[in-house]
Amino acid sequence: MTSKSWTEVLFLNTAIFLICLLITEIIFGYWFSEFNLGPYMREHRLKKNPVVLIYNNKTYNFTYKRNYYGFRGKEVDPSQIEAVIIGGSTTDERYKPRELTITGNLNALLKERGYKFNIVNAGIEGQSTYGHIYNFKHWFPRLKDFSPKLYIFYIGINDQGSGYNKIEDNLGSDGHVKNPELLEVFFDNFKSKSFFYDKLRILKQKYYTTGKKLKYDHNFFGEKDISNYKYINFKEALEIHDVEYLKYWHQKRNLNYLHNVEILNNYAVNNNAIAVFVNQVSYDGLKDENLFILNYLLIEYCKKKNLYCIDLAKKLDGKLEYWFDNVHTTELGSKIIARTIIDELVSIIEKENLF
Numbered sequence: 001m002t003s004k005s006w007t008e009v010l011f012l013n014t015a016i017f018l019i020c021l022l023i024t025e026i027i028f029g030y031w032f033s034e035f036n037l038g039p040y041m042r043e044h045r046l047k048k049n050p051v052v053l054i055y056n057n058k059t060y061n062f063t064y065k066r067n068y069y070g071f072r073g074k075e076v077d078p079s080q081i082e083a084v085i086i087g088g089s090t091t092d093e094r095y096k097p098r099e100l101t102i103t104g105n106l107n108a109l110l111k112e113r114g115y116k117f118n119i120v121n122a123g124i125e126g127q128s129t130y131g132h133i134y135n136f137k138h139w140f141p142r143l144k145d146f147s148p149k150l151y152i153f154y155i156g157i158n159d160q161g162s163g164y165n166k167i168e169d170n171l172g173s174d175g176h177v178k179n180p181e182l183l184e185v186f187f188d189n190f191k192s193k194s195f196f197y198d199k200l201r202i203l204k205q206k207y208y209t210t211g212k213k214l215k216y217d218h219n220f221f222g223e224k225d226i227s228n229y230k231y232i233n234f235k236e237a238l239e240i241h242d243v244e245y246l247k248y249w250h251q252k253r254n255l256n257y258l259h260n261v262e263i264l265n266n267y268a269v270n271n272n273a274i275a276v277f278v279n280q281v282s283y284d285g286l287k288d289e290n291l292f293i294l295n296y297l298l299i300e301y302c303k304k305k306n307l308y309c310i311d312l313a314k315k316l317d318g319k320l321e322y323w324f325d326n327v328h329t330t331e332l333g334s335k336i337i338a339r340t341i342i343d344e345l346v347s348i349i350e351k352e353n354l355f
Contacts, residue, residue, distance in 0.1 A: 029195035031193050035144045036142065036193055037142050038142070039178055040138045040139060041070045042188040044124055046066065047064065048208070051064050051094070051213070052213060052216070054218065055219060060097055060100075062098075064214075068202065071121060072121035072123065073098055079145035082354075082355065083117060083119045083120065083354075084152070085103050085121055085154060086122045086154070087123045087153065088125060088158040090102075090280065090327060090329065092121065093334065096331060098121070102337050104334075105334055105337075105338030109338060110342075115355055116355075129155055129261065129264060133264060134177055138178070150273060155277060155280065156280035156295055218331070230284065231319065231320070233317050234311075237285065243293070247297070254293065257294055257297070258297060258298070258301050262305070264277075274354060275307065276310060276348055277309045278312050279311060279313045280295070280312065280313070283325070283326050286313055299314075310344045312337065312341055316336070322336055
């Protein structure tokens with residue numbers, strides 16, 4: 001066979017191979033599926049990172065996972081999810097094993113009380129209520145038959161600095177749900193729709209651990225001076241903060257925040273679900289006026305609109321050992337928070353006959 005014939009055969013075989021690949025992509029890929037995530041959630045799905053945690057003279061070696069659909073933990077069919085908790089890094093809690101998170105503790109307490117459903121962790125690091133709204137626009141609608149009965153919103157801390165923008169200017173800017181770089185958006189969209197790339201990512205997550213091993217030491221409170229530490233509880237906060245002044249001084253942010261709460265509640269209601277809002281505290285309680293007024297207004301708004309809110313800020317009398325930095329809780333802190341809100345959460349579940 002001449003060199004020209006070999007070249008023709010090679011060209012023909014290559015062309016046939018590429019055509020077969022293209023046909024396979026078109027038939028089995030996700031190019032035309034309404035449930036394809038497209039350029040969204042690329043940073044928050046199919047993640048598997050090794051983590052070492054040191055706490056109370058114990059060392060925990062675990063793997064932080066986000067599943068195929070973007071939720072923290074093992075694989076789960078979206079149609080089987082009955083409850084989700086939504087928040088930022090204080091909900092995600094990637095720095096500790098899943099069973100030691102607030103979500104893990106809530107599920108253990110629910111199991112003790114005879115409930116068989118699990119709350120699924122939808123926390124995304126860095127998200128405020130703007131990011132949570134973005135989830136309802138670009139993440140949840142792309143999950144086939146995703147229809148939980150209960151949405152728990154653990155909110156407040158991340159809204160202190162993000163609430164001065166209009167919703168249309170702020171959506172997607174926190175949580176990195178969509179890459180801001182146009183070229184990256186193009187490649188993320190291509191990768192998520194490709195049959196072959198999708199299967200390679202699944203295999204990679206199954207058999208390989210990706211990323212640098214992260215190490216956390218929760219026995220030390222960073223480099224912060226804690227010699228004059230004092231936790232400001234709700235009663236004390238009322239004495240040091242002027243509520244009416246803070247309502248006026250932070251009026252724009254306050255209104256935006258409550259408007260976001262209204263939008264999130266409407267999303268839940270429109271999806272035949274119940275929304276429960278839980279406010280937050282930092283390591284020094286409600287010393288910061290920004291967090292204090294957001295928490296105060298959330299409860300006031302819930303009472304006015306007859307929404308379900310759990311006032312963690314009022315219930316919790318914190319201790320330094322509940323946190324390992326300004327806002328993120330230790331294993332003990334997560335356990336205490338779960339125990340603090342569980343009774344009221346169960347009361348809502350029973351009242352609404354959810355499960």
